[in-house]
Amino acid sequence: MAKVAVIITDLxxxxxxxxxxxxxxxxxxxxxxxxxxxxxxxxxxxxGTEVKVDVTPKACPVASFDALLIxxxxxxxxxxxxxxxxxxxxxxxxxxxxxxxxCHGPQILITAKVLEGRTVTGWKSIIQxxxxxxxxxxxxEFVIDKNLVSSRSPIDLPAFIEAxxxxxx
Amino acid sequence: MAKVAVIITDLxxxxxxxxxxxxxxxxxxxxxxxxxxxxxxxxxxxxGTEVKVDVTPKACPVASFDALLIxxxxxxxxxxxxxxxxxxxxxxxxxxxxxxxxCHGPQILITAKVLEGRTVTGWKSIIQxxxxxxxxxxxxEFVIDKNLVSSRSPIDLPAFIEAxxxxxx
Numbered sequence: 001m002a003k004v005a006v007i008i009t010d011l012x013x014x015x016x017x018x019x020x021x022x023x024x025x026x027x028x029x030x031x032x033x034x035x036x037x038x039x040x041x042x043x044x045x046x047x048g049t050e051v052k053v054d055v056t057p058k059a060c061p062v063a064s065f066d067a068l069l070i071x072x073x074x075x076x077x078x079x080x081x082x083x084x085x086x087x088x089x090x091x092x093x094x095x096x097x098x099x100x101x102x103c104h105g106p107q108i109l110i111t112a113k114v115l116e117g118r119t120v121t122g123w124k125s126i127i128q129x130x131x132x133x134x135x136x137x138x139x140x141e142f143v144i145d146k147n148l149v150s151s152r153s154p155i156d157l158p159a160f161i162e163a164x165x166x167x168x169x
Numbered sequence: 170m171a172k173v174a175v176i177i178t179d180l181x182x183x184x185x186x187x188x189x190x191x192x193x194x195x196x197x198x199x200x201x202x203x204x205x206x207x208x209x210x211x212x213x214x215x216x217g218t219e220v221k222v223d224v225t226p227k228a229c230p231v232a233s234f235d236a237l238l239i240x241x242x243x244x245x246x247x248x249x250x251x252x253x254x255x256x257x258x259x260x261x262x263x264x265x266x267x268x269x270x271x272c273h274g275p276q277i278l279i280t281a282k283v284l285e286g287r288t289v290t291g292w293k294s295i296i297q298x299x300x301x302x303x304x305x306x307x308x309x310e311f312v313i314d315k316n317l318v319s320s321r322s323p324i325d326l327p328a329f330i331e332a333x334x335x336x337x338x
Contacts, residue, residue: 074243081294111297125250128280132301 001028002066002168005092007085007108008051009035013073014044015154016102017051020069023161029168034060036082045073057088067168068092072103072123072153080111090114093148098167101150102160106130119145121152170197171235171337174261176254176277177220178204182242183213184323185271186220189238192330198337203229205251214242226257236337237261241272241292241322249280259283262317267336270319271329275299288314290321 004024008017021031035042035053042051068089070076079085090112092099101109106122107129109115116134121143130137141156142149142163149167151160173193177186190200204211204222211220237258239245248254259281261268270278275291276298278284285303290312299306310325311318311332318336320329 074246077243077246077294080297107294107298110301111294113297125246125276125280128249128282129276129298129301132279132298132303134301 001030003030003032003064004067004069004168005032005034005060005065006069006071007034007057007079007089008042008053008071009075009078010042011045011074011078012042012049012051012071013075013103013154014047014049015157016071016073017044018049019157020071020100020161020164023165024168027165027168032060032065034085034088036079036085042075056084057082058084062088062091062095062097065092065097067098067100067164069100069164070102070105070108072105074104076104076107080108086112096147098164099148100160100164100167101148102156103151103153106135106150109133118148119143120148120150122150123153170199172199172201172233173236173238173337174201174203174229174234175238175240176203176226176248176258177211177222177240178244178247179211180214180243180247181211181218181220181240182244182272182323183216183218184326185240185242186213187218188326189240189269189330189333192334193337196334196337201229201234203254203257205248205254211244225253226251227253231257231260231264231266234261234266236267236269236333238269238333239271239274239277241274243273245273245276249277255281265316267333268317269329269333269336270317271325272320272322275304275319278302287317288312289317289319291319292322
């Protein structure tokens with residue numbers, strides 16, 4: 001069973017956290033919440049879903065995990081100003097361990113400068129950001145490019161979750 | 170006296186709207202709220218400041234205005250998925266009329282593909298986006314590059330407003 005890091009802070013898109021997590025746990029995987037302050041309660045932007053942060057990115061090396069989930073909403077915008085969070089994501093991408101990104105998730109991948117030459121999708125507001133970052137944007141419900149699985153929005157969740165679960169087996 | 174378009178939608182950073190508008194009006198300038206639906210009430214993200222949208226970008230040509238203000242917060246993220254809003258901002262930049270951008274404001278300039286070779290500042294989360302878009306990011310309280318005046322955050326508002334007012338005289 002896999003240990004999945006979820007990098008998360010306030011204003012995450014509720015369903016992009018709750019639905020994948022529910023499916024990952026149902027398949028026996030462990031979830032560790034990585035955020036800006038251990039013990040902090042962060043909240044979703046639409047439903048106010050509460051999540052308790054377990055560890056900071058600095059306190060837990062990428063080697064401790066098997067995969068990374070980046071929920072969307074405005075959480076990635078807040079995480080990408082934190083150097084440790086960006087470095088954590090960069091190391092994940094370089095490790096070739098699965099990285100699951102949805103909606104605004106690619107924003108932190110852009111700050112980590114790991115999108116060049118990668119095929120990826122995400123929320124439509126950030127398409128030009130992805131293109132300028134050297135990414136190959138595709139408008140599909142999910143895309144798999146080596147270790148990176150990405151989707152556009154909550155509508156894509158069923159396909160996204162299925163693709164993620166296949167990477168975790 | 171100038172006619173200033175404010176392009177705005179939900180989750181704008183309250184003070185990045187209220188403070189410049191207050192100063193512009195005190196100097197005798199007119200404010201027109203440009204948004205996604207005429208008559209819509211949009212709200213600020215911290216204080217819930219209410220703003221009524223006057224016109225859509227399509228209904229009002231850039232020729233009707235003398236300057237453009239782009240408040241930050243998450244309003245630019247929502248506006249940049251609207252083609253008419255992006256085209257409105259692009260035409261403003263190309264018209265050489267003053268464009269005032271603060272915080273996340275450059276996000277819509279990126280989607281409009283008008284930042285290449287321009288010197289600009291903005292909120293720290295979008296620095297890499299600006300760099301990838303060909304912008305020359307500078308970490309200053311305000312920057313003037315031809316018609317574009319930009320600042321980083323609410324802390325910069327006094328300097329930002331002064332620079333904007335000078336462009337309106």
